[in-house]
Amino acid sequence: MADSICRTLRDGALEGELAPTLTIKDSLASPFGFHLFSHILLQLSSHVMAQKSQSQAIVIVALSRSPSSYTALLNMNGVDIASSNKWIHILDCYTDPLGWKDKTRKSVNVTDPSHQISLATSSYKTVKDVDKLFSVITELGRGLVRENKARFCVAIDSLSELLRHASLQSVASLVSNLRSHDQVSSIFGLLHSDLHEERAAAVLEYMSSMVGSVDPYHHSADGQRGYLENSLPEQNFTKGKFNVRFKRRNGRVRAMCEEFKVEPGGISFTSVSSGDGTAIAGLLPKVQFNLQLSEKERIDRSNVVLPFEHQGNGKPIQIYDGRRSLEESNSEANPISSVKKEDSAMGEIIYFRDSDDEMPDSDEDPDDDLDI
Amino acid sequence: MAATRARVSSFSRNVSTATSQNPGLKHGPNGTMFISSGIPDLDKILGGGFSLGSLVMVMEDAEAPHHMLILRNFMSQGLVQKQPLLYASASREPKRFLGTLPSPASLKGDKSSDLSHEKDLRIAWQYKKYFGEPQLNLNTNNGGQHDYCNDFDLRKPLDRQFFSGSNVDCVSINDSPNLTALQDHCAGFLAKFSRNEGSIPSAGRIAIQSFCSPQCKYSNEEWHMLSFIRSLKGMVRSSNAVVVVTFPPSLLSPSCSKRLQHMADTLLSVKAIPDEDKELAKLLTGYQDMIGLLNVHKVARLNTQVPVILEATTFSLKLHKRRFLVLECLNQAPVDGSSGSSYGTSGGCSGSTKTGPLDF
Numbered sequence: 001m002a003d004s005i006c007r008t009l010r011d012g013a014l015e016g017e018l019a020p021t022l023t024i025k026d027s028l029a030s031p032f033g034f035h036l037f038s039h040i041l042l043q044l045s046s047h048v049m050a051q052k053s054q055s056q057a058i059v060i061v062a063l064s065r066s067p068s069s070y071t072a073l074l075n076m077n078g079v080d081i082a083s084s085n086k087w088i089h090i091l092d093c094y095t096d097p098l099g100w101k102d103k104t105r106k107s108v109n110v111t112d113p114s115h116q117i118s119l120a121t122s123s124y125k126t127v128k129d130v131d132k133l134f135s136v137i138t139e140l141g142r143g144l145v146r147e148n149k150a151r152f153c154v155a156i157d158s159l160s161e162l163l164r165h166a167s168l169q170s171v172a173s174l175v176s177n178l179r180s181h182d183q184v185s186s187i188f189g190l191l192h193s194d195l196h197e198e199r200a201a202a203v204l205e206y207m208s209s210m211v212g213s214v215d216p217y218h219h220s221a222d223g224q225r226g227y228l229e230n231s232l233p234e235q236n237f238t239k240g241k242f243n244v245r246f247k248r249r250n251g252r253v254r255a256m257c258e259e260f261k262v263e264p265g266g267i268s269f270t271s272v273s274s275g276d277g278t279a280i281a282g283l284l285p286k287v288q289f290n291l292q293l294s295e296k297e298r299i300d301r302s303n304v305v306l307p308f309e310h311q312g313n314g315k316p317i318q319i320y321d322g323r324r325s326l327e328e329s330n331s332e333a334n335p336i337s338s339v340k341k342e343d344s345a346m347g348e349i350i351y352f353r354d355s356d357d358e359m360p361d362s363d364e365d366p367d368d369d370l371d372i
Numbered sequence: 373m374a375a376t377r378a379r380v381s382s383f384s385r386n387v388s389t390a391t392s393q394n395p396g397l398k399h400g401p402n403g404t405m406f407i408s409s410g411i412p413d414l415d416k417i418l419g420g421g422f423s424l425g426s427l428v429m430v431m432e433d434a435e436a437p438h439h440m441l442i443l444r445n446f447m448s449q450g451l452v453q454k455q456p457l458l459y460a461s462a463s464r465e466p467k468r469f470l471g472t473l474p475s476p477a478s479l480k481g482d483k484s485s486d487l488s489h490e491k492d493l494r495i496a497w498q499y500k501k502y503f504g505e506p507q508l509n510l511n512t513n514n515g516g517q518h519d520y521c522n523d524f525d526l527r528k529p530l531d532r533q534f535f536s537g538s539n540v541d542c543v544s545i546n547d548s549p550n551l552t553a554l555q556d557h558c559a560g561f562l563a564k565f566s567r568n569e570g571s572i573p574s575a576g577r578i579a580i581q582s583f584c585s586p587q588c589k590y591s592n593e594e595w596h597m598l599s600f601i602r603s604l605k606g607m608v609r610s611s612n613a614v615v616v617v618t619f620p621p622s623l624l625s626p627s628c629s630k631r632l633q634h635m636a637d638t639l640l641s642v643k644a645i646p647d648e649d650k651e652l653a654k655l656l657t658g659y660q661d662m663i664g665l666l667n668v669h670k671v672a673r674l675n676t677q678v679p680v681i682l683e684a685t686t687f688s689l690k691l692h693k694r695r696f697l698v699l700e701c702l703n704q705a706p707v708d709g710s711s712g713s714s715y716g717t718s719g720g721c722s723g724s725t726k727t728g729p730l731d732f
Contacts, residue, residue, distance in 0.1 A: 016468075173546075173587035180463065202622050203586040206434040251436045251663040251689075252647035 001244060001258040002269050005210060006043040008246070012054030012151060012185035019179045022188035023159070023204045026214035030240040032262055033214050034065075037190045041155055048153075049079070050085050057087045057144035057152040059137055062094045063161035065326035067121045071206045074119070077083040077266075085120045089140050093133075094157075097165065099125035127162070130170040134177050141183060154178055156189035159204065160196065168200050170174070175207050212244040217259070223368050238262050241272065395519035396453035397424075397575060402675040407455070407614055408521035408577050410445030413699035415521050417687070418671050419680060422614045422638065424575055425567070426672040427605045429636035431619040432582065432588045436644030438664040438689055439618040441697055443579055445524050446616050448473045450577040451534040452522055458561045460554055461581040462588050466542035469581075473530040476522035477696065525695045549599040550590045554580075558604055558615075565611040576613035583619040594628040601635055637672035642689070656688075656702060664689040666699060 005022060013019040015349070026033030041060070047053040067090045074088075075081055096102070102125065122140065126132055141152035156162065162171050178184050193201045193213070202264060203213045217239040241259045246254040261274045398406040398420055406421035415421045422428055432439045450457045459466055474631070543557050558578060565576045584591050591597075601617070606616075608615045621629040633639055643665040646652060653659040666687045671680040687699040 016472075169586060169589060169591055172585075172591075176462075176585075176587045177464075199623065202434070206586065206620060206623055245435065246647075247435050247644075248647060251438055251644060253435045253644045254647040 001256045001271065002039065002043075002242065002260075004246075004256070005212065005244060006040060006047070007041070008210065009044055009153065009186040009188060010047045010053040010055075012153075018209075019184045020184075020186045020210065021175065021179055021208040022210040022212060023208040024188070024190045024212045024214065025201060026182060026190070027192065027194040030216040030236065031192075032240050032260070032267075033190045033192065035262050035267045036212070036214060036242065036260070037155075037157070037188070038073055040188060042073070042079075042266075044153060044155075045074065045079060045088065053153075053185070055151045055153040057089070057141060057150075059141050059144070059152055060088070060090045060155045060157065061133075061137060062090050062092055062157045063097070063127070064158035066094050067092050069286060071119050081119060087144060088119060089144055090119050090121045091137060091140060092121045092128050093161075095123060096125050097127040097161075107292040123211060129164045130162075130166045130174050134174050137178070138181060138183070145183065149183075151183050151185035151347075153185050154187045156187070158192070159189045160192045163196055163200060168203055172203050172207060175204070176341065179207070209247045212242055213241060215241045216239060239362045242269070394572065394574070395608055396455055398520055402672050402673075405572065405575070405612070407577070408449050408453075409442070409693040410447075410449030410521065410524060411697055412521050412523060412698065413687075413697075414442075414666075417668060417682065417699065418638065421521070422616075423607050423672045423674050424572075424612045424614060425674060426637035427601075427608055427635065428614060428615060428616045428638040428640070428672070429632065431633070431639070431641035432615065432618050432620040432623050433642050433644045433664075434620055436654060436664050438642035438644070438666070441526070441579075441689070442640070442642070443581055443616060443618060444473050445697060446577065447579050448475070448524055448530055449522060451530065451539065452476055453519075454539065455574055456539050456541075456561070456564070456576050457535075458543065458544055458558065458576070458578045459581070460543040460557070460579070462544070462546050464544060464546055464586040466544050468542065470535045470542070471529060473535070474524040474526045475528040475530045477525040477528075507602055523696050526691065526697065527695050545588055548589070550593070553582040553598060555603060559607060562607045562613055565613045567610055567612055570633060572612050574612075576611070578608070578613060578615040580615070583617050584624055585620070592622075593623060598628065598631055598635075601632060605635055605637075609637070636670060637674070639668075639670040641669060643666045643667065658688065658690070658700070661690045661692075662688045663691060665702075681683075704707070 008020050009022060011020075024033050024036050026036075041058075042053075044053065044058060048058060062070060070090055071081060074084070076160065081091060096139060102104075122136075124133065137154060141154070145152050159171065162174075175189075178187055189204075191201065191204055216236045218236060239259060242258045242260050244256050244258075246256070248254055257272050259270045261270070288306050396407060398408075400406045400420050400423060406415075407424060408415055408421045409418070430439045430442055447457055447459060447470075459469070463469070463496045502513060541557070541561065544553060545551070545554055548554065561576060561578065565574075584597055604615060604617075619632060621633075624632070643662055645662060656662070666689050668682060668685050668687070671682070673680060684701050686702055688702055690698050690700060692698045
């Protein structure tokens, strides 16, 4: 199921559609959001390198991790750093997001400590200016892909960091502008849901087409105090559950769940058998029973003779009145002996009038009104 | 002669007849006029359509884009009937949305054959022999309704000629710091349809999509948004137009969302349904074709104190032949009588499953 997320991100956006966006939410109870983020980043990188994805480049907006940590991550997973300049670029908003170093640098020479080969990085110093961030991201992306129609992915390291510096409205407008940009193939970002108000998570869920939440493996009954009392089962420290809600194009929502385990080398997923069904009683009111006819019922209904004008094929028509009429039983009982006929003849109703002051109309057969 | 007047009798309270001059308008009860919503089933549910002068609000579900279907049909219907349209949304280029509007279905072949078949079948009352043509004439409205409300084919885009004229005005509310610009726009638009004149030349439609979407700069100012909607409602009440606003209630504070809901004359909400949910498939017939649910919370009643009480308020949204939007009542699948532990299945002398000391 993490595979289906990666596949969706890899396939990207259709013409005229907004780019698929994934928001990974985690919390202190299960703080593995970044592991999932890096897993998806690695998967997407391998797709981009193998040229199997719609996007040809990735732009990482690094807010909570340094560019060198990304270099190390890709190195560890066998990505050739030297040639990666063509398809990956890091926007470094981690080192100096607010531009303080420029302001304090006087005569001190600050040498850049890193000499090893690293990923292509540009530093960005005005995180508060989200409009400028948008234009820088798109410029970088366009620079990487170089053609007008080609697309690139955007990975936002931590939306929580961005929300620290900028207002929710500006972050929402950044995401929506990225989604509607012609050259963006897909976007994914990480959010720590317990750092913000509920509204922030609701807004980002509204804007995303996939929402993945990282939940603890065992839910402790008392969420707040669980980790303080050390009563959390040990499995919560390495395992967890990943619940994803996909918003599909046909308007339905697919909810999927998977278990993951964090290992030194990475993260592994196992599918989980779905447990309790979601309560759908809330969706539906008390509905009426099925009023539609099955096929057999339909055939039976068409066989009933109704009192409409000029029906039938010349034979005298008997109106259905709840009992099988004489003619019907005769026509169907042909092979049966004549004993039956006498029986049915004996089944007549003999009517005696109760009293003389009954209204004369009651003697008439009401069916006489009908002219068939 | 003047246009046909609405029949007012206790048996036909909801029957409305089309006006002869303008097929896009229909007389409703209590002196109101209706315009079509673009979805024939929705018109039937609401008793004729959207009342002129009413504010329709559609509550979005954050997980599904069904409010767009309602908005698209509403806008297409207006364009096809040459009713001026004002469209506002939070995207940078609202004009692009016009390219996704559906076109009316060209053939109505199977529908008309059903009607003619029904006309042939008449109940054979004997007294008919003594009169000439029968007086019973069911479904005369269907002929007139053909122009009032179209069936829209969601896969066919609308011809450009419908929206290239000056009939359509698109406004983007993305960059504006507050709603005063949109308010002025709406005021200017609605002034063309003020209700002072006797005859109604045409009706106007305003469609506002995702009103409080989070990328707008005013999305935090809830009182500002509420007062905008209130003034819009006042303006539309005295004009021959209908306003449809969609908004996501999950992004607003509960009190603001409730206030917006109360301001609406007609309130609808759309809901997403889970995909490949076996329980839901067992519970409902026709689950395979459903794409979502529509709830009708309030129906506009102007000029009267009598409310509309609907038989059913939840409808399923389906795409008939993947092209036409239909609304259907929900039907429950036959419930299996022996499901669950009923009284009959618990064995033993005692009703409980635990054996007490006195059981034998």
